Amino acid sequence: xxxxxxxxxxxxxxxxxxxxxxxxxxxxxxxxxxxxxxxxxxxxxxxxxxxxxxxxxxxxxxxxxxxxxxxxxxxxxxxxxxxxxxxxxxxxxxx
Numbered sequence: 001x002x003x004x005x006x007x008x009x010x011x012x013x014x015x016x017x018x019x020x021x022x023x024x025x026x027x028x029x030x031x032x033x034x035x036x037x038x039x040x041x042x043x044x045x046x047x048x049x050x051x052x053x054x055x056x057x058x059x060x061x062x063x064x065x066x067x068x069x070x071x072x073x074x075x076x077x078x079x080x081x082x083x084x085x086x087x088x089x090x091x092x093x094x095x
Contacts, residue, residue: 007056009035013043014051018094021053029054 006028012021024043029035035054044052063071 006030007058009039009054010057010060011035011039011043012053012055013039013049014053015048017050021051026057032056 007030008026009029009032010023011025011027013024014021027035027038027042029038032054036052039052039054040049043049
């Protein structure tokens, strides 16, 4: 099996504890373990991360950008769910 035949994995890195994971790129690997090791070597060379997630690209489902208006319409009338209605204490560094 050569690398073009290996499945594609999406890589997510959390830069510090308490922050969210962010998509940083993609890579090919034989399995999830190899994907984690390659992601560590490629995306955290300067000690940028505290956590790595990898997921097969084929396992990720995504909404269609062309359907965004209809897909997200039900949430638009629920403005009370937005954090703008709450006072955030100064001690809270990341939300």
